[in-house]
Amino acid sequence: MRARLTLLAAARSAPLLDARFDDDRPLDDAGWRELHRRVSALAPLAAAELRYCSPSTGCRETGRALGLAPLAQPALRDCDMGRWHGLTLREVTAHEPRAVAAWLSDPFVAPHGGESLAAFIARVGSWLDTRPLDAEGSIVAVAEPAVVRAALCHALTAAPGTYWHLDVRPLAAVTLTGRAGQWSLSVA
Template sequence: MTVRVVLVSPAFSRSLREARFDDDGPLEDAGLAAARAAAETLPAVGRLLASPTARCRGTAAALAGEAAAVAEPAGLAALDVGRWRGLTLAEVGAAEPAAVGAWLDDPAATPHGGESVAQLCARAAAWLDGTAEDGGRTLAVVEPEIVRALVLRAVDAPPSAFWRIDVPPLTATELSGRAGRWNLRAGRPL
């Protein structure tokens, strides 16, 4: 059974603009307006999912309407960055340059005490492969790191390629196929 998953990265928030490890802040007014304007560009879907962060929930509500039912599967949760949460990359880089270097170079590293990139990639891949049982079309508003991890799964690339994928706000990445074989259409602006 063919599955279609449209991954949408969240609209702008203060955390995203400041390169801050997510502090679960809401969307900015301009980001919310952009998401509402983009709602008409999306295909009809059977399921609406979101990463359980304020900016993903807010983007999903803006795209589908406030009353839409949005599920938040654990497999789509943002990368757990442990004690770095709420700090900017510049702040962490100044305080712990070796730790940031290790985190960016080694997908298995967890200097922040949270989840490694490799663990995130495995979790997201398991979620994607599990969708093969559902069929139909799913819209998932997810953090950029989830999009990266699912693109790696789709093209069978290693976690070491994680940081080579840029995911701008309010872009759609489409995956279609079934467990074990995925096709990719990346980066369509909404």
């Protein structure tokens, strides 16, 4: 059997320059406005047989606003950024430029004391590969853009560094079809 899984990036919770590591803020006004503009286009996702989300506030709010009533999945949480939790990239770069450079260039290091990029991708990939394949309907998961990027790296068996070259915007939807270790990207 082949699963059909749509990954939906949560609506915006902060402007890009104010995005913080491990941020658990609710959707901001711009995020709510965009979600309301797109709700009719995203409404078919509510027909999914299985509905999941990251445990973050923004993902839960996005899922509820779309009528998904998603089940929170700890494996879909954002990357654990250790001591960088709650800081912006600009703030961290100002205080730890070498650590940021190492983190951006080597997917196996975690200078912040949290999760390495490779470990993050593996965690999300493990969740992806354990989705039920006997569901007759589709599966939808609302997650942070970072989680969608990690899932794409895993599904496409791309090198971890590919993560930095994927641009997943709020409310972007990506569909994967397949099963553990054999995923295909479906572009509509």
